[in-house]
Amino acid sequence: MSSSxxxxxxxxxxxxxxxxxxxxxxxxSRAVEALEPIDVTLRPGTVTALVGPSGCGKSTLLRIVAGLxxxxxxxxxxxxxxxxxxxxxxxxAVAFQDASLLPWRTVTSNVALARKLARRPPDGxxxxxxxxxxxxxxxxxxxxxxxxxxxxQRAAIARCLVTEPRLLLLDEPFGAVDELTRRRLNxxxxxxxxxxxxxxxxxTHSIPEAVLLADEVVVMTxxxxxxxxxxxxxxxxPRRARHLHLPVFHELVDEVGVxxxxxxxxxxx
Numbered sequence: 001m002s003s004s005x006x007x008x009x010x011x012x013x014x015x016x017x018x019x020x021x022x023x024x025x026x027x028x029s030r031a032v033e034a035l036e037p038i039d040v041t042l043r044p045g046t047v048t049a050l051v052g053p054s055g056c057g058k059s060t061l062l063r064i065v066a067g068l069x070x071x072x073x074x075x076x077x078x079x080x081x082x083x084x085x086x087x088x089x090x091x092x093a094v095a096f097q098d099a100s101l102l103p104w105r106t107v108t109s110n111v112a113l114a115r116k117l118a119r120r121p122p123d124g125x126x127x128x129x130x131x132x133x134x135x136x137x138x139x140x141x142x143x144x145x146x147x148x149x150x151x152x153q154r155a156a157i158a159r160c161l162v163t164e165p166r167l168l169l170l171d172e173p174f175g176a177v178d179e180l181t182r183r184r185l186n187x188x189x190x191x192x193x194x195x196x197x198x199x200x201x202x203x204t205h206s207i208p209e210a211v212l213l214a215d216e217v218v219v220m221t222x223x224x225x226x227x228x229x230x231x232x233x234x235x236x237x238p239r240r241a242r243h244l245h246l247p248v249f250h251e252l253v254d255e256v257g258v259x260x261x262x263x264x265x266x267x268x269x
Contacts, residue, residue, distance in 0.1 A: 011091070013199045014166050016042035016065060020074035023060050033224040034060050037074060040218060040227060047190075047200040049214035051207060051256060057225030058203045059171050065201060066094050066169050078167060086167060090118025093165035097172040099156035101144040107131060108140045111159045118163040130158040133192050150181035157189055168198040172205065186212055191238045207260070211252045212239055219259045229259050 023035040035057040042048045050058040063069035065076055067083030078086050086092045093114075101110045112127045131140055134154040144152055153173060160168060174182040190213050193200060204210050210217045217231040233252060235243055243249055 011166055013045040013197055014079040014086075015044050016167065016199060016201070017077045018061070018065070018074070019077075021061065021064060021071045021076060022073045023057065023064065023069065024072045035071075036224045036226040038225070038227060040230075042199050042201060043215075044199055045197070046215040047202060047213055049202045049204055049210035049217045050220060051204060051210045051217060051260065052220030052225060052228075053222050053260070054205070055223050056220045057223060058220060061225070062094075062169050062171050062201055062203050065167075066092055068094075090120060090163055091166040092169065093118075093160035093163055093167070094169045094171065095156050095160045095173045097175040099144070099149075099152040099176075101152055101155055101159075103144050106141050106143055107136055107147070107155050107158075110144075110155060111162050114159045114163050120163055123162075127158075127162055130162045130192075131155075134158045134189065148181075149177045150185060153177055153185065154189070157193070161193060165198055168193055168200040170200065170202045172203055174209070175205070182206075182209075187239075187241055207256045207262075208244075208253050211235075211249060211256065212244065217252075217256055219256060231256055231259070 018038050018040045020037040020039060021035060022033075022037055025032045025034055038061060050061065052058055060069060064071050065083060067087045076083055083092065102113070105113065108127060108131065111130060112122065112124070115121070115123060115127070128140070131137060134157055136151060136154055136158070139147065139151065144155075147155065153176070157173065174185050177185065186209055202210070202213060204213075211233055214233055217233060219228045219231065220226065221228050231252060235246070235248060
């Protein structure tokens with residue numbers, strides 16, 4: 001294989017290893033300990049969900065993995081590299097609760113911009129393919145103000161995936177939409193990103209959503225956050241609406257709920 005072919009060949013989904021990661025905000029009497037030592041490994045090509053009470057450090061840990069926040073101590077390695085290297089290479093994509101689309105750009109332009117920012121060559125066919133896959137065919141020329149909340153979130157997911165990231169980070173990606181839309185997105189969008197080409201970390205407050213979308217659910221304690229337990233989800237993929245009614249789904253939701261000390265509405269979303 002030539003060097004140019006090697007540069008453009010798809011790279012394998014990475015392994016993410018967090019070793020004794022801590023985070024403290026502020027200093028002295030105003031210091032707030034957000035994370036106690038965190039040790040967790042995200043296996044290549046899997047989806048890992050972080051759940052826990054508000055303020056437990058879920059989003060902080062995700063931002064450290066993304067290289068957007070610096071750990072106070074400990075380290076994160078992505079296939080042995082620092083997250084900053086993957087960010088510089090455009091191999092990390094992040095979707096937040098706010099879709100954050102540029103209001104003056106169309107859907108097509110917002111999605112295409114991601115490739116430019118990730119230093120990827122223009123690829124109109126790839127942009128259109130992702131727009132079609134997330135169900136926005138016919139809205140290519142629409143601007144964010146002309147879209148519903150669910151449609152904006154679909155565009156944000158397309159924007160993430162168009163760069164073909166090795167690491168996909170999702171911070172409450174469906175948190176800003178209504179419950180019915182959230183349930184629909186829970187079922188329609190994961191098959192698009194769960195193709196094994198990326199390793200995915202999902203932050204969510206919804207226990208049923210975590211069980212539906214993830215291969216493992218990592219349960220965190222109240223602040224300062226630490227890992228209380230890791231719950232494997234042995235349900236076949238792709239996950240469909242029928243999986244919501246399986247006894248094993250209800251058992252896993254209850255198990256995570258017990259670990260968090262809450263009663264859970266088992267309906268995803």
